[in-house]
Amino acid sequence: MDEVEKFISRLNGMDPTRPYFDPLAVEEALRRHARLIAFRDVAFSWAMGPLEAKRALGGVDFEDSEMRRWYLTMQALDDQATIDLKRDDAVWRTYRKAQSEAETRLAETLDLDLFDLSVMEIVGGDAGYSVHPMVHLVTAALRDLIASSAVDNERLLDLNEAYLPFVDAMLAGLGTFWTAGETFVCLPLPRLTLRDGKPVADGSPAAVWPNGEAYAYVDDVLGAALQSVEG
Known part of the structure; x- marks a missing residue:
């Protein structure tokens, strides 16, 4: 079993009804x-529910370059790797093909759909658009780890190394994070209630965060709060 298969096996073993949290x-x-x-x-900084995150992020100016340091840093690393790969058209085509094949492989083997719960509408505002869901980061990290084996590029290896800790973070229960400068505002995974392998959609709590915030699942998205903790 290669490194990617080990990651996939561990991620697929996560229990959405009783997520591990450390x-x-x-x-x-x-x-x-x-x-x-x-x-x-x-x-x-930990927010134990989406509304708690909303309150914690209320004073953050997400247009300020200092607050966007993490995003700008990761974008620069990605740009540098892309520029390097594009120096040789054949290498770039090989890498893009490998990425496409990796996406197909992950679509067939990695099952994280139940953890892909957007809190964008709950948090709202600029914070809602500045969220970093772990499902997306982890999937991209594994895609690029697989694809990188098709080419030899040091900048790409550095980029992959920077993304891989997100796998361990998700396995330890991180669902989403925001950044404000060098501060990570973290939101853990919720506990889901399932029926026939899907979140319940009968108006009862489908997702409950550690602080007691509970949300129904309506039309495949988290709906209005059924219970919240006021600060």
Whole structure:
């Protein structure tokens, strides 16, 4: 079993009805990631439900370049790797083909759909558009890890190394995060109630976060809060 298959097996073994949660393990994984992108003063803030996250992020100016440091740093790393790969058209075509094949492989083998719950509408505003869901980051990390085996590029390897700690962070229960400068605002995975392998859609709580915030699942998205914790 190769490294990717081990990651897939562990991720597919996650239980959405009783997600494992170890905030210290999440923070350690994010610290590894931070070191790899030269973030020296990383800090963590936990929101135990989407509304709690909304309140915590209320004063953040997501248009400010300092608040967007993480996004701008990762975008620069991605751009550098892309520029390197495009220096040789044959290498670029090989890599893009490998990415496409990796996406097909993951669509057939990686099953994280139940964890792909958007909180964008709940959080709202600029924070809603600045969310970083772990399902998307982890899937992209595995896609590019698979594709990188088709080419030889140091910048691409550095980029992959920076993304891989997200796998451990999700396995430890991280569902979503935001960044404000070098601070990670973290939201854990919720506990889901399933029926026939899907979130219940009868108006009862489908997703419940650790602080008690509970949401119904309506038309394949999280609907109005059924229970919330006011701060």
